[in-house]
Amino acid sequence: MAEVVFDQASRIYTPGAKPAVDSLDLTVADGDLVVLVGPSGSGKSTALRMLAGLEPIDAGSVRIDGRDVVDVPSKDRDIAMVFQNYALYPSKTVAENMAFPLKMRGMGKEERAQRVRQAAEMLGLTDFLDRKPKALSGGQRQRVAMGRAIVREPQVFLMDEPLSNLDAKMRVQTRAQIAEMQNRLAVSTVYVTHDQVEAMTMGDKVAVLADGKLQQYATPPELYDRPINSFVAGFIGSPAMNLLDLPRSSSGVTLGGIEIPLPREVSDAAGSRDRLTVGIRPEDWVLESTGSDAGSVVKAVVDVVEELGSESYLYAHLAEDTSTSIVVRGPGRVQVRFGDPIAVRPNPDALHVFDAETGQRLP
Amino acid sequence: MTATMERPAAPETTGGAPMIDRAEGWRRRAPLLPALIFTIIVTQIPFILTLWYSLQSWNLVRPGSQEFVWFSNYADVFADSQFRTVALNTVIMTLGSVLIAVVLGLLLALLLNRQFVGRGVVRTLLITPFLITPVAAALLWKTVLLDPTLGLINFVLTPFGASGTEWISNYPLASVMAALIWQWTPFMMLLLLAGLQSMPTDQLEAARVDGASAWSTFRELTLPHLRRFIELGVVLGTIYLVNIFDQVYMMTQGGPGVASANLPFYIYQRAFLGFDIGQSAAMGVVVVILTLIAANFALRLIFKSFSGEEEAA
């Protein structure tokens, strides 16, 4: 168990090129599960591999439990890693796979068998101990990879998209198991995924990366409620937040012919900017009757309706400005169809306002 | 990756295609028939003739000596102590050369599998022995390298006080083997290099994280992964080297005595220098039978290890 600190850590693959991980500052508190999330190519795997010692750290430092590990080889960092493709050893049985890290550390045969048995029980692998990996299903392989990591009782777990090879149902199930196990073992964990649902459900804290740079590092609710910039706002949440580029008016912004007032501190922070990016989550629209007074609602025309049972999402474009599309959450059963007009009103207390140029949150 | 690398289920040979009747079957096979007949003519007829000759006492230098003697040629073959020496020579020469070539090839492959300046050049240079005609290679070894007075080996060894060694007369079998190993090491190296490069990197990384030393990684992961490549190299090398003739003929003529003769060369000697057709035919048949038995085991080994036993995961 240990605290992990990235201190201005950078990785530059090719000299002169843009860093794959750019001055990353991140602290994983002891026993926490931190999720690194971001789009493809944002440097999540690279950051994890820097911590694992599989990539050199070109600038800055990484500390595990207070010890600078920049020059420490992987095997001496006391970490265990679960790889995306599991990286099981094909010539070894499940038991041998799980015992391998222990054997490499010179642990005696008896104790090895004992630990492997314990881990196998915990993961429900007892019946497969003598099989080779190729005789296992994807989910079982995934558990063997987990087993190989936990027998070590390392200071830190590293996981790089460990669920991406599982089907949707297995993923949900395993996600919960991993979170539960991590809680029980209380080992600091860094978990990489590009799936923001995994990030939000599993992480004690979530770090959003884009282009090698840390965008925001916060708890899931905070990330959802107060995204620090328009990138995080658009990345977290499904369907994505509506980000609309709107002109200023005297007391707020104008959208589809109506005026949306902005809270006092927001308009103070916005200063003299004449355009703002306003974010409205799908659930923060209020559906009004189409006959409502024109000055108080935004009129839109439905393009697509997604009915999910408990709720539905209406994809629509504004009647006044057809190039602007919005997503609106509605009740489980809606009567509208393609081409129907709707009238919506944003909830003024749930607006996210960003600088139109820099994307920074205001205030 | 793991999932997609699974071996596809065995294709349904019987269930899928509709049954075809006899005539249709022959119609489809007919175009292949000429090739089959040709192959039978050029391989099986000589073999049957050989079987026939092996049952006769027939020496070309004694005209009219041809006479049916049943299996007495075979009895002579097994009683012939030279034949046994030569058979042993063949085993030593073949397996010894192959195994040493595999070990050297593995070392070179491990070397070439890492990044260093001039790797491409080194690789090309290391491959060249394999591209040289066996006869030319044998000549090169006999004259340029191993010649007692002019050879480079003795020249290099002179400062160490070992000049004038008659390599080929004193160590005939070892000399031939040296030439064979020199030619076959590059083949093994290429094969094993391909094997090394197909090793999944994430397994090596997992081993690093798991705390394996370089040696443990090699022994526990790389070697099992290379097993099938090594087996393939051994089998292919054996199939080629068991028949080798050029080096023996060029370097030592099998001598002194039969000290460096292998079976193909000995049979050749018996047939074309001793003109004993019956004897050499019998030897040929014995060799074919022994080779068939050995090849059967060898091929089974290949098919077993390449049938994807540990393909996935």
Ligand SMILES: Nc1ncnc2c1ncn2[C@@H]1O[C@H](COP(=O)(O)OP(=O)(O)OP(=O)(O)O)[C@@H](O)[C@H]1O
């Ligand atoms: N070995 C390498 N050499 C050069 N560039 C690399 C190398 N590995 C990764 N990169 C680059 O570094 C950047 C970050 O890659 P990384 O693999 O960390 O992304 P990621 O966030 O894990 O993406 P994904 O979700 O697709 O796995 C990418 O732009 C990638 O092209």
Ligand SMILES: [Mg+2]
């Ligand atoms: Mg990745």
